[in-house]
Amino acid sequence: MPLLAIESTCDETAAAVISRSREVLSSVVATQEQLHARWRGVVPEVASRAHVERIIPVIDEAVERAGITKGDIEGVGVAVRPGLVGSLLVGLSAGKAIAAALGVPIVGYDHILAHLYACRLAYGDRFTYPCVGLVASGGHTSLFHVRGPLDAERLGGTIDDAAGEAFDKAASLLGLGYPGGPEIERAAAGGDPKAHRLPRPLATDRDRLDMSFSGLKTALRYLVRPPHSVVDVPPPVGRPLADLAASFQQAVVDSILAKVDLAIDRTGCRAVAVGGGVAANTLLRESLEAFGRRRRVAVFVPPRSLCTDNAAMGAIAWERLERGDDDGFALDVTPGTDRAAGARAGSRVFP
Ligand code: KG4
Ligand code: ZN
Secondary structure, rough: OEEEEOOOOOOOEEEEEEOOOOOOOEEEOOOOOHHHHHHOOOHHHHHHHHHHHHHHHHHHHHHHHHHHHHHOOOOOEEEEEOHHHHHHHHHHHHHHHHHHOOOOOOEEHHHHHHHHHHHHHHHHOOOOOOOOEEEEOOOOEEEEEEEEEEEEEEEEEEOOOOOHHHHHHHHHHHOOOOOOHHHHHHHHHHOOOOOOOOOOOOOOOOOOOOOHHHHHHHHHHHHHOOOOOOOOOOOOOHHHHHHHHHHHHHHHHHHHHHHHHHHHHOOOOOOOEEEHHHOOOOOHHHHHHHHHHHHOOOOEOOOHHHHHOOOHHHHHHHHHHOOOOOOOHHOOOOOOOOOOOOOOOOOOOOO
16 A cells, blocks of 8 residues: 655645555656746745645646555655745645545655655665765755664755755856756756866865855856946857856866765765755766765765655655654644754754
8 A cells, every 4th residue: 555745845746656665656746947937946935826726636646647546545745844834834734634534644754855765766775874965956955974764964065055056046147047957057068167267165175064155156157247347248158158057067066076075084984875956967977976986985866857856755754654653633844944944964854
Protein backbone atom coordinates (compact mmCIF):
# COMPACT_ATOMS: atom_id res chain seq x y z
CA MET A 1 0.00 0.00 0.00
CA PRO A 2 1.47 3.32 -1.01
CA LEU A 3 2.17 6.74 0.43
CA LEU A 4 0.82 9.99 -1.03
CA ALA A 5 3.45 12.76 -0.88
CA ILE A 6 2.53 16.41 -1.34
CA GLU A 7 4.94 19.26 -2.11
CA SER A 8 4.02 22.94 -2.32
CA THR A 9 6.93 24.75 -0.64
CA CYS A 10 7.58 27.33 -3.35
CA ASP A 11 6.30 27.56 -6.92
CA GLU A 12 5.83 23.92 -7.86
CA THR A 13 2.59 22.09 -7.02
CA ALA A 14 3.51 18.42 -6.86
CA ALA A 15 2.15 15.07 -5.71
CA ALA A 16 3.57 11.57 -5.93
CA VAL A 17 2.58 8.06 -5.01
CA ILE A 18 5.40 5.90 -3.63
CA SER A 19 5.34 2.27 -2.54
CA ARG A 20 6.86 1.08 0.73
CA SER A 21 9.78 -0.31 -1.26
CA ARG A 22 10.40 3.30 -2.42
CA GLU A 23 9.21 2.66 -5.95
CA VAL A 24 7.79 5.86 -7.43
CA LEU A 25 4.42 4.81 -8.88
CA SER A 26 3.63 8.33 -10.12
CA SER A 27 5.04 11.83 -9.84
CA VAL A 28 3.16 14.89 -11.05
CA VAL A 29 4.66 18.39 -11.05
CA ALA A 30 2.67 21.48 -12.09
CA THR A 31 5.21 24.26 -12.48
CA GLN A 32 4.28 27.92 -12.10
CA GLU A 33 7.28 29.18 -14.09
CA GLN A 34 5.08 30.92 -16.67
CA LEU A 35 3.15 32.76 -13.95
CA HIS A 36 6.27 34.20 -12.33
CA ALA A 37 8.36 34.75 -15.48
CA ARG A 38 7.26 38.35 -15.99
CA TRP A 39 8.45 39.20 -12.46
CA ARG A 40 11.69 37.21 -12.89
CA GLY A 41 11.19 35.67 -9.48
CA VAL A 42 8.51 33.99 -7.40
CA VAL A 43 5.72 36.27 -6.15
CA PRO A 44 4.49 34.58 -2.94
CA GLU A 45 0.83 35.59 -3.17
CA VAL A 46 0.60 34.55 -6.83
CA ALA A 47 2.24 31.23 -5.87
CA SER A 48 -0.20 30.39 -3.09
CA ARG A 49 -3.23 31.23 -5.21
CA ALA A 50 -1.96 28.98 -8.00
CA HIS A 51 -1.36 26.17 -5.49
CA VAL A 52 -5.00 26.46 -4.35
CA GLU A 53 -6.20 26.04 -7.94
CA ARG A 54 -3.91 23.15 -8.75
CA ILE A 55 -3.42 21.04 -5.65
CA ILE A 56 -6.51 18.82 -5.99
CA PRO A 57 -6.15 18.16 -9.76
CA VAL A 58 -2.45 17.39 -9.23
CA ILE A 59 -3.20 14.92 -6.41
CA ASP A 60 -6.00 13.31 -8.45
CA GLU A 61 -3.67 12.90 -11.41
CA ALA A 62 -0.94 11.35 -9.25
CA VAL A 63 -3.44 8.84 -7.84
CA GLU A 64 -4.80 8.01 -11.30
CA ARG A 65 -1.38 7.64 -12.91
CA ALA A 66 -0.29 5.31 -10.11
CA GLY A 67 -3.19 3.04 -11.01
CA ILE A 68 -4.65 3.14 -7.50
CA THR A 69 -7.69 4.68 -5.82
CA LYS A 70 -7.55 7.05 -2.86
CA GLY A 71 -8.72 4.21 -0.61
CA ASP A 72 -5.41 2.44 -1.26
CA ILE A 73 -3.39 5.26 0.34
CA GLU A 74 -1.74 4.10 3.56
CA GLY A 75 -0.32 7.41 4.76
CA VAL A 76 0.22 11.02 3.72
CA GLY A 77 3.53 12.91 3.73
CA VAL A 78 3.66 16.71 3.35
CA ALA A 79 6.65 19.02 2.96
CA VAL A 80 6.13 21.41 5.89
CA ARG A 81 9.44 23.30 5.89
CA PRO A 82 11.17 25.41 4.79
CA GLY A 83 9.31 27.50 2.21
CA LEU A 84 6.78 30.26 1.61
CA VAL A 85 4.14 30.26 4.32
CA GLY A 86 1.12 30.65 2.00
CA SER A 87 2.41 27.94 -0.33
CA LEU A 88 3.22 25.49 2.47
CA LEU A 89 -0.23 25.89 4.02
CA VAL A 90 -2.00 24.84 0.82
CA GLY A 91 -0.20 21.48 0.65
CA LEU A 92 -0.65 20.94 4.38
CA SER A 93 -4.41 21.65 4.27
CA ALA A 94 -4.92 19.27 1.35
CA GLY A 95 -2.84 16.60 3.07
CA LYS A 96 -4.77 16.94 6.34
CA ALA A 97 -8.11 16.73 4.54
CA ILE A 98 -7.11 13.55 2.73
CA ALA A 99 -5.57 11.92 5.81
CA ALA A 100 -8.64 12.75 7.91
CA ALA A 101 -11.07 11.51 5.25
CA LEU A 102 -9.19 8.23 4.84
CA GLY A 103 -8.34 7.78 8.50
CA VAL A 104 -4.62 7.33 7.76
CA PRO A 105 -1.54 8.90 9.42
CA ILE A 106 -0.02 12.16 8.20
CA VAL A 107 3.64 13.13 8.70
CA GLY A 108 5.48 16.33 7.87
CA TYR A 109 8.87 16.20 6.23
CA ASP A 110 11.72 18.62 5.64
CA HIS A 111 12.03 19.75 2.01
CA ILE A 112 15.83 20.06 2.19
CA LEU A 113 16.31 16.55 3.58
CA ALA A 114 13.90 15.35 0.90
CA HIS A 115 16.18 16.87 -1.78
CA LEU A 116 18.99 14.70 -0.39
CA TYR A 117 16.69 11.67 -0.14
CA ALA A 118 16.32 11.89 -3.93
CA CYS A 119 19.77 10.19 -3.95
CA ARG A 120 18.26 7.20 -2.13
CA LEU A 121 15.55 7.02 -4.78
CA ALA A 122 18.01 7.31 -7.66
CA TYR A 123 20.75 5.01 -6.33
CA GLY A 124 18.89 2.62 -4.02
CA ASP A 125 21.08 0.68 -1.60
CA ARG A 126 24.24 1.94 -3.30
CA PHE A 127 23.59 5.24 -1.50
CA THR A 128 24.73 4.96 2.10
CA TYR A 129 25.31 7.20 5.12
CA PRO A 130 27.20 9.10 6.43
CA CYS A 131 27.88 11.58 3.65
CA VAL A 132 28.28 15.27 2.98
CA GLY A 133 25.02 16.74 1.67
CA LEU A 134 24.90 19.70 -0.70
CA VAL A 135 21.53 21.29 -1.42
CA ALA A 136 21.62 24.16 -3.89
CA SER A 137 18.38 25.65 -5.10
CA GLY A 138 16.49 28.90 -5.55
CA GLY A 139 15.85 29.35 -1.84
CA HIS A 140 18.76 27.61 -0.13
CA THR A 141 22.38 26.62 -0.56
CA SER A 142 23.65 24.56 2.35
CA LEU A 143 26.13 21.88 3.32
CA PHE A 144 25.29 19.13 5.78
CA HIS A 145 26.88 16.24 7.59
CA VAL A 146 24.22 13.66 6.84
CA ARG A 147 24.17 10.68 9.19
CA GLY A 148 20.83 9.21 8.16
CA PRO A 149 17.69 10.09 6.18
CA LEU A 150 16.31 12.16 9.07
CA ASP A 151 19.57 13.15 10.67
CA ALA A 152 21.56 16.01 9.16
CA GLU A 153 23.74 18.63 10.81
CA ARG A 154 24.09 21.90 8.95
CA LEU A 155 27.77 22.70 8.48
CA GLY A 156 27.38 25.98 6.63
CA GLY A 157 26.05 27.51 3.46
CA THR A 158 25.29 30.82 1.89
CA ILE A 159 25.33 33.89 4.06
CA ASP A 160 23.33 35.92 1.52
CA ASP A 161 21.79 34.79 -1.79
CA ALA A 162 21.15 31.14 -2.63
CA ALA A 163 23.04 29.86 -5.69
CA GLY A 164 19.82 29.49 -7.70
CA GLU A 165 18.74 32.98 -6.69
CA ALA A 166 22.12 34.26 -7.97
CA PHE A 167 21.50 32.47 -11.29
CA ASP A 168 18.02 34.00 -11.48
CA LYS A 169 19.27 37.54 -10.73
CA ALA A 170 22.25 37.21 -13.08
CA ALA A 171 19.92 36.08 -15.87
CA SER A 172 17.78 39.12 -15.27
CA LEU A 173 20.88 41.39 -15.45
CA LEU A 174 21.86 39.75 -18.73
CA GLY A 175 18.37 40.28 -20.19
CA LEU A 176 17.56 36.55 -20.05
CA GLY A 177 14.35 34.85 -18.89
CA TYR A 178 13.21 33.04 -15.74
CA PRO A 179 14.16 30.66 -14.22
CA GLY A 180 17.68 31.92 -14.76
CA GLY A 181 19.71 28.74 -14.23
CA PRO A 182 18.77 26.97 -17.46
CA GLU A 183 18.91 30.30 -19.36
CA ILE A 184 22.46 31.06 -18.16
CA GLU A 185 23.49 27.50 -18.90
CA ARG A 186 22.22 27.80 -22.48
CA ALA A 187 23.75 31.25 -22.97
CA ALA A 188 27.12 30.03 -21.60
CA ALA A 189 27.49 27.37 -24.29
CA GLY A 190 30.56 28.23 -26.37
CA GLY A 191 31.54 31.07 -24.01
CA ASP A 192 34.95 31.40 -22.35
CA PRO A 193 34.66 30.82 -18.57
CA LYS A 194 37.94 32.68 -18.09
CA ALA A 195 36.90 35.75 -20.11
CA HIS A 196 36.07 37.76 -16.98
CA ARG A 197 37.67 37.59 -13.56
CA LEU A 198 34.68 37.36 -11.26
CA PRO A 199 35.04 37.02 -7.46
CA ARG A 200 34.65 33.75 -5.56
CA PRO A 201 33.96 35.24 -2.11
CA LEU A 202 35.00 33.04 0.86
CA ALA A 203 36.18 30.27 -1.49
CA THR A 204 39.76 30.39 -0.25
CA ASP A 205 38.75 30.74 3.41
CA ARG A 206 39.50 27.26 4.78
CA ASP A 207 38.17 28.17 8.23
CA ARG A 208 34.51 28.36 7.33
CA LEU A 209 32.03 26.42 5.29
CA ASP A 210 30.07 29.51 4.36
CA MET A 211 29.48 30.79 0.85
CA SER A 212 28.45 34.16 -0.55
CA PHE A 213 26.97 34.96 -3.93
CA SER A 214 25.71 38.52 -3.67
CA GLY A 215 29.10 40.16 -4.42
CA LEU A 216 29.41 38.01 -7.50
CA LYS A 217 26.07 39.29 -8.69
CA THR A 218 27.17 42.90 -8.11
CA ALA A 219 30.44 42.29 -9.98
CA LEU A 220 28.46 40.98 -12.93
CA ARG A 221 26.18 43.98 -12.78
CA TYR A 222 29.14 46.34 -13.10
CA LEU A 223 30.48 44.39 -16.07
CA VAL A 224 27.11 44.68 -17.81
CA ARG A 225 26.54 48.28 -16.86
CA PRO A 226 29.49 50.31 -15.55
CA PRO A 227 29.07 52.07 -12.17
CA HIS A 228 27.64 55.61 -12.41
CA SER A 229 26.44 54.93 -15.95
CA VAL A 230 23.38 57.08 -16.58
CA VAL A 231 22.46 55.76 -19.99
CA ASP A 232 20.58 52.52 -20.47
CA VAL A 233 22.95 49.89 -21.77
CA PRO A 234 21.33 47.27 -24.03
CA PRO A 235 21.75 43.69 -22.76
CA PRO A 236 24.74 41.81 -24.19
CA VAL A 237 24.23 39.40 -27.08
CA GLY A 238 26.35 36.91 -29.02
CA ARG A 239 29.90 36.22 -27.87
CA PRO A 240 29.97 38.87 -25.11
CA LEU A 241 26.83 37.34 -23.61
CA ALA A 242 28.29 33.82 -23.83
CA ASP A 243 31.53 34.95 -22.12
CA LEU A 244 29.67 36.71 -19.31
CA ALA A 245 27.32 33.77 -18.72
CA ALA A 246 30.18 31.24 -18.82
CA SER A 247 32.33 33.29 -16.43
CA PHE A 248 29.44 33.71 -14.01
CA GLN A 249 28.50 30.03 -14.10
CA GLN A 250 32.13 29.03 -13.51
CA ALA A 251 32.40 31.35 -10.51
CA VAL A 252 29.29 29.83 -8.88
CA VAL A 253 30.50 26.29 -9.49
CA ASP A 254 34.01 27.07 -8.18
CA SER A 255 32.55 28.65 -5.02
CA ILE A 256 30.44 25.58 -4.33
CA LEU A 257 33.19 23.05 -5.11
CA ALA A 258 35.65 24.78 -2.77
CA LYS A 259 33.28 24.25 0.15
CA VAL A 260 32.35 20.68 -0.77
CA ASP A 261 36.07 19.96 -0.72
CA LEU A 262 36.42 21.54 2.72
CA ALA A 263 33.35 19.67 4.03
CA ILE A 264 34.92 16.36 2.96
CA ASP A 265 38.09 17.25 4.88
CA ARG A 266 36.18 18.37 7.98
CA THR A 267 33.84 15.39 8.22
CA GLY A 268 36.06 12.63 6.85
CA CYS A 269 33.05 11.40 4.81
CA ARG A 270 33.79 9.45 1.64
CA ALA A 271 30.56 10.38 -0.18
CA VAL A 272 28.68 13.48 -1.31
CA ALA A 273 24.92 13.61 -1.89
CA VAL A 274 23.66 16.45 -4.04
CA GLY A 275 20.18 17.92 -4.49
CA GLY A 276 18.19 21.01 -5.45
CA GLY A 277 17.44 22.74 -8.73
CA VAL A 278 20.99 24.03 -9.26
CA ALA A 279 22.17 20.41 -9.28
CA ALA A 280 20.49 20.22 -12.69
CA ASN A 281 23.37 22.38 -13.99
CA THR A 282 25.63 20.41 -16.32
CA LEU A 283 28.85 22.21 -15.38
CA LEU A 284 28.17 21.62 -11.67
CA ARG A 285 27.33 17.95 -12.27
CA GLU A 286 30.45 17.36 -14.35
CA SER A 287 32.65 19.30 -11.93
CA LEU A 288 31.31 17.27 -8.98
CA GLU A 289 31.98 14.04 -10.83
CA ALA A 290 35.54 15.14 -11.64
CA PHE A 291 35.96 16.16 -8.00
CA GLY A 292 34.80 12.70 -6.90
CA ARG A 293 37.37 11.01 -9.12
CA ARG A 294 40.14 13.34 -7.96
CA ARG A 295 39.37 13.01 -4.26
CA ARG A 296 38.23 9.38 -4.47
CA VAL A 297 34.83 10.06 -2.94
CA ALA A 298 31.51 8.75 -4.22
CA VAL A 299 29.31 11.50 -5.70
CA PHE A 300 25.56 10.93 -5.88
CA VAL A 301 23.72 13.31 -8.19
CA PRO A 302 20.13 12.32 -9.01
CA PRO A 303 18.67 12.73 -12.51
CA ARG A 304 17.56 16.29 -13.27
CA SER A 305 13.84 15.59 -12.74
CA LEU A 306 14.64 14.56 -9.15
CA CYS A 307 16.84 17.65 -8.56
CA THR A 308 14.26 20.34 -9.24
CA ASP A 309 11.26 20.44 -6.90
CA ASN A 310 9.08 17.33 -7.03
CA ALA A 311 7.05 15.17 -4.64
CA ALA A 312 8.75 11.84 -5.45
CA MET A 313 11.48 12.84 -3.00
CA GLY A 314 8.66 12.96 -0.44
CA ALA A 315 9.39 9.20 -0.26
CA ILE A 316 11.37 10.35 2.79
CA ALA A 317 8.01 10.38 4.62
CA TRP A 318 8.20 6.56 4.63
CA GLU A 319 11.15 6.89 7.03
CA ARG A 320 8.74 8.44 9.55
CA LEU A 321 5.63 6.37 8.74
CA GLU A 322 7.63 3.15 9.09
CA ARG A 323 8.57 4.00 12.65
CA GLY A 324 4.91 4.62 13.48
CA ASP A 325 4.91 8.43 13.49
CA ASP A 326 1.64 10.32 13.02
CA ASP A 327 1.71 14.12 13.41
CA GLY A 328 -2.08 14.27 13.28
CA PHE A 329 -4.14 17.41 13.01
CA ALA A 330 -1.67 19.49 15.04
CA LEU A 331 0.88 19.36 12.19
CA ASP A 332 1.97 22.87 11.26
CA VAL A 333 4.37 24.54 8.82
CA THR A 334 7.70 26.25 9.52
CA PRO A 335 8.19 28.90 6.83
CA GLY A 336 11.41 30.72 5.97
CA THR A 337 14.75 29.52 4.68
CA ASP A 338 16.49 26.39 5.91
CA ARG A 339 18.57 28.60 8.21
CA ALA A 340 15.48 30.24 9.66
CA ALA A 341 13.72 26.88 9.95
CA GLY A 342 16.13 25.77 12.62
CA ALA A 343 19.02 24.52 10.53
CA ARG A 344 21.67 26.83 11.95
CA ALA A 345 25.29 25.80 11.83
CA GLY A 346 25.81 22.91 14.18
CA SER A 347 22.11 22.20 14.70
CA ARG A 348 20.19 19.12 13.63
CA VAL A 349 17.62 19.68 10.92
CA PHE A 350 15.18 17.02 12.00
CA PRO A 351 14.65 15.14 15.28
O1 KG4 B 1 14.97 23.16 -6.06
P1 KG4 B 1 14.25 24.13 -6.96
O2 KG4 B 1 13.46 23.54 -8.10
O3 KG4 B 1 13.29 25.06 -6.13
C1 KG4 B 1 13.63 25.59 -4.90
O4 KG4 B 1 13.46 24.85 -3.88
O5 KG4 B 1 14.11 26.74 -4.89
O6 KG4 B 1 15.37 25.15 -7.51
C2 KG4 B 1 15.05 26.19 -8.41
C3 KG4 B 1 16.32 26.95 -8.73
C4 KG4 B 1 16.11 28.20 -9.57
O7 KG4 B 1 16.79 29.27 -8.96
C5 KG4 B 1 16.72 27.84 -10.92
O8 KG4 B 1 17.28 28.95 -11.60
C6 KG4 B 1 17.78 26.84 -10.53
O9 KG4 B 1 17.21 26.09 -9.48
N1 KG4 B 1 18.12 25.96 -11.64
C7 KG4 B 1 19.33 25.92 -12.22
C8 KG4 B 1 19.23 25.03 -13.30
N2 KG4 B 1 17.95 24.54 -13.34
C9 KG4 B 1 17.29 25.13 -12.31
N3 KG4 B 1 20.48 26.58 -11.92
C10 KG4 B 1 21.55 26.35 -12.71
N4 KG4 B 1 21.52 25.54 -13.80
C11 KG4 B 1 20.40 24.85 -14.13
N5 KG4 B 1 20.37 24.05 -15.18
ZN1 ZN C 1 13.71 22.73 -3.50
